[in-house]
Amino acid sequence: MTETQKKQDVTDRIWDFFCSLKLTIILLLLLSVTSIIGTVIPQNASASEYIRRYGQSNYELFVKLQFTDMYGSTWFVALLGLFCVNLICCSIKHFPRTWKFFREPVKVPTSATLSNSKNKLEISSKDSMDEVVERVQNSLKNDFAKTVRTDADGKTYLFAQKGIYSRLGAYMTHISIIVILIGAIIGNVFGFKAYVNIPEGGSVTHVTSRDGSQRIPLDFEVRCDNFDVEFYPDTRRPMLYASDLVILKDGVETYKKRITVNDPLFYEGIIFYQSSYGPAGDATITFNATDNQSGETLEFSAPLRNRVQLADGYSVIVTDFTDNDRNFGPAMRLHVITPEGTHQNPVVVWQNFPEFDVRRGGQYSFAMLGFNQPYFTGLQVAKDPGVNVVWAGCIMLIIGPFIAFFMSHKRIWVCIENNGKAIKVQVVGNAHRNQAGFALAFDDLMQKVEAAVNNESPTKEG
Amino acid sequence: MGSDLLSTQLSNLTTIAYFSAMVMYIAFIATKSNKVALVATFSALAGFLIQTGAIGMRWYESYALLGSEHGRAPMTNMYESVVFFAWCIVGLYLAMEWKYKYRAVGAFVMPVAVWAMLWGQMSLNKSIDPLVPALQSNWLTYHVITCFIGYAGFAIAFGVSIMFLIKIGSEERHMKEHGNTPMGGVLGMLPPTRVLDDYNYKAIMIGFPMLTLGIITGAAWAFYAWGTYWSWDPKETWSLIVWFIYAAFLHARFTRGWAGRKAAWLSILGFAATMFCYLGVNLYLSGLHSYGGV
Ligand code: HEM
Numbered sequence: 001m002t003e004t005q006k007k008q009d010v011t012d013r014i015w016d017f018f019c020s021l022k023l024t025i026i027l028l029l030l031l032s033v034t035s036i037i038g039t040v041i042p043q044n045a046s047a048s049e050y051i052r053r054y055g056q057s058n059y060e061l062f063v064k065l066q067f068t069d070m071y072g073s074t075w076f077v078a079l080l081g082l083f084c085v086n087l088i089c090c091s092i093k094h095f096p097r098t099w100k101f102f103r104e105p106v107k108v109p110t111s112a113t114l115s116n117s118k119n120k121l122e123i124s125s126k127d128s129m130d131e132v133v134e135r136v137q138n139s140l141k142n143d144f145a146k147t148v149r150t151d152a153d154g155k156t157y158l159f160a161q162k163g164i165y166s167r168l169g170a171y172m173t174h175i176s177i178i179v180i181l182i183g184a185i186i187g188n189v190f191g192f193k194a195y196v197n198i199p200e201g202g203s204v205t206h207v208t209s210r211d212g213s214q215r216i217p218l219d220f221e222v223r224c225d226n227f228d229v230e231f232y233p234d235t236r237r238p239m240l241y242a243s244d245l246v247i248l249k250d251g252v253e254t255y256k257k258r259i260t261v262n263d264p265l266f267y268e269g270i271i272f273y274q275s276s277y278g279p280a281g282d283a284t285i286t287f288n289a290t291d292n293q294s295g296e297t298l299e300f301s302a303p304l305r306n307r308v309q310l311a312d313g314y315s316v317i318v319t320d321f322t323d324n325d326r327n328f329g330p331a332m333r334l335h336v337i338t339p340e341g342t343h344q345n346p347v348v349v350w351q352n353f354p355e356f357d358v359r360r361g362g363q364y365s366f367a368m369l370g371f372n373q374p375y376f377t378g379l380q381v382a383k384d385p386g387v388n389v390v391w392a393g394c395i396m397l398i399i400g401p402f403i404a405f406f407m408s409h410k411r412i413w414v415c416i417e418n419n420g421k422a423i424k425v426q427v428v429g430n431a432h433r434n435q436a437g438f439a440l441a442f443d444d445l446m447q448k449v450e451a452a453v454n455n456e457s458p459t460k461e462g
Numbered sequence: 463m464g465s466d467l468l469s470t471q472l473s474n475l476t477t478i479a480y481f482s483a484m485v486m487y488i489a490f491i492a493t494k495s496n497k498v499a500l501v502a503t504f505s506a507l508a509g510f511l512i513q514t515g516a517i518g519m520r521w522y523e524s525y526a527l528l529g530s531e532h533g534r535a536p537m538t539n540m541y542e543s544v545v546f547f548a549w550c551i552v553g554l555y556l557a558m559e560w561k562y563k564y565r566a567v568g569a570f571v572m573p574v575a576v577w578a579m580l581w582g583q584m585s586l587n588k589s590i591d592p593l594v595p596a597l598q599s600n601w602l603t604y605h606v607i608t609c610f611i612g613y614a615g616f617a618i619a620f621g622v623s624i625m626f627l628i629k630i631g632s633e634e635r636h637m638k639e640h641g642n643t644p645m646g647g648v649l650g651m652l653p654p655t656r657v658l659d660d661y662n663y664k665a666i667m668i669g670f671p672m673l674t675l676g677i678i679t680g681a682a683w684a685f686y687a688w689g690t691y692w693s694w695d696p697k698e699t700w701s702l703i704v705w706f707i708y709a710a711f712l713h714a715r716f717t718r719g720w721a722g723r724k725a726a727w728l729s730i731l732g733f734a735a736t737m738f739c740y741l742g743v744n745l746y747l748s749g750l751h752s753y754g755g756v
Contacts, residue, residue: 071699394678
């Protein structure tokens with residue numbers, strides 16, 4: 001064997017390896033098995049979390065094997081890359097064979113096709129050749145597809161086909177997977193995932209990347225006018241999270257939207273999603289203090305942990321509050337400070353039960369009137385210029401398998417000849433998928449063709 | 463809670479109908495009586511129609527109980543999904559029975575539906591609760607419907623594969639000893655393995671595109687809810703694992719002619735992964751993954 005032959009042999013072998021369907025199946029199963037790892041081991045958690053859960057030595061092993069960010073690990077990405085290479089090579093290898101059906105359809109059946117076909121009809125007619133040819137042509141045109149005529153060695157051949165595009169279903173499916181991956185790469189390279197918290201009334205011009213590593217500037221300003229959280233009546237089950245967002249471009253309000261979960265705001269390719277919320281600064285508590293000796297009541301409104309002066313040198317601090325204390329509704333905790341500076345024992349006061357504190361019988365009794373908690377709204381922010389490519393791939397991934405599985409390329413060949421005594425008509429057909437279904441359709445069609453050749457209307461036959 | 467609803471009572475009737483259908487399909491294998499088979503089909507169909515009513519009723523009840531703004535399609539919690547799973551299995555099974563006319567398959571498919579109904583009716587919370595904000599999306603409905611039709615296809619393929627494996631050994635022995643003559647006995651009543659193998663493939667051909675749609679609608683929903691169509695969370699990853707397994711099944715089939723035992727085992731493996739994706743992830747894995755967002 002010469003040197004070049006050997007080289008060719010090696011490249012052929014490599015090419016065959018990348019084209020092989022065995023590789024596809026192995027890769028599909030390998031991807032399935034390895035994907036499990038990341039569903040069992042939490043991903044992208046902190047080192048201390050892994051050590052607590054699995055111990056130091058396992059943690060070091062995980063880091064070495066890249067299990068802590070498995071889906072982004074070199075080996076997993078390599079596996080996905082190999083999968084794409086396999087997909088592309090295989091499609092390249094097989095496409096010419098498929099393309100031949102389009103470029104050079106077999107219009108004249110071989111004698112083997114004529115005699116070995118499972119779907120076959122043979123009839124003869126006493127009418128003239130031209131009449132018979134025309135009848136068959138019309139019949140196939142009406143009930144199947146337009147025919148192409150070839151005259152060769154004294155015989156007339158007709159060819160008709162349907163659904164040739166179904167041969168492309170597998171290619172469309174395979175390309176769709178590549179398209180989706182390209183869309184994902186575009187999104188990763190040119191997009192970002194970030195978050196931002198905006199207090200009610202506040203605005204931002206930057207967002208923070210989700211891993212916290214970068215501040216990403218925006219070309220505009222986002223203001224949150226208001227955040228709402230609502231609960232279903234008499235439950236703690238959230239019903240709605242909503243933020244009223246305003247986009248300001250060069251200080252001018254250009255767009256406004258009330259976003260909710262599942263209904264984000266889109267602006268210049270950047271999307272803002274309602275994601276979380278939390279308290280922004282201290283709540284202001286409103287309460288009444290009644291001097292139990294004079295009976296005088298005063299209303300106060302003060303931020304949490306601010307000291308409020310009462311009469312006679314007494315003061316009070318609200319140290320804590322909740323909007324629902326053990327299902328008794330809103331409550332606050334406070335303590336009174338005497339003129340001497342002694343902090344008395346803390347007392348809990350429920351908004352819905354003001355009489356409880358009257359019964360306590362201290363110097364003052366308190367009644368909670370309400371509170372106002374300012375919130376911040378937590379937004380996920382994403383820019384993904386690849387997402388439409390991904391959706392295009394997804395649509396192909398829906399249509400492709402449908403075409404590949406449920407449609408088929410159906411072909412019919414007719415050979416018409418004058419054997420001296422009569423006009424002999426042979427019809428054969430095949431389909432590249434769903435042969436059983438085609439066999440039935442073929443029989444139906446042949447009844448019509450036979451009727452047409454005999455020049456009778458098929459309905460008369462009953 | 464929820465057991466006093468009319469829809470729940472209809473679901474109890476459904477369970478009974480599916481159970482009788484299962485018994486009759488098994489009886490059909492034993493008796494070879496076409497009358498028994500007809501009763502089996504009729505019970506399954508009656509159960510399916512009653513359940514269709516039950517699902518519609520529960521949908522209506524959600525409006526009656528939660529108010530016109532908060533009613534929703536009944537596909538939002540474990541109970542609703544598991545009974546919907548049973549509905550999809552029986553619906554798809556009946557469609558395939560009508561098309562291909564193999565009734566013995568019912569004996570191996572109905573048990574999955576009966577299990578789903580019993581589990582749902584006996585031990586899951588049936589109350590109709592309003593939706594938390596994350597679930598208030600039409601994508602939820604599209605996502606659940608497509609995924610469960612996919613799962614139903616795989617459940618049917620699973621039942622058929624079990625039948626296949628039960629039958630294949632003795633069929634091969636029979637062929638060796640008696641050639642191409644009909645097989646007797648109970649196993650003789652099962653469709654020929656060649657047919658079962660094809661049925662396995664046909665059910666997966668329906669299930670696979672539906673699962674694809676289910677994954678895509680899930681991705682679309684995730685994109686509209688929190689901005690990432692794919693985040694490798696355990697549920698997503700497991701659905702992809704299932705998808706890979708069935709993709710391997712189909713390729714092994716179209717191009718390498720893998721049929722018979724290997725195909726049956728791969729189909730069983732696929733269904734095991736499907737059930738893990740549906741139930742196992744919620745039971746064993748969910749606590750591990752802290753998920754950004756809502
Ligand atoms: C997931 C959906 C997929 C579907 C529906 C699908 C469909 C098909 C079909 C119908 C064929 C047969 C082609 C024919 O006989 O003309 C095929 C072949 C093949 N597919 Fe896929 N495919 C899918 C995904 C993949 C993936 C992810 C790979 C990965 C590498 C792949 C690799 C291959 C290979 C190598 C062949 C052999 C081609 C041939 O022999 O003609 N496929 N596929």
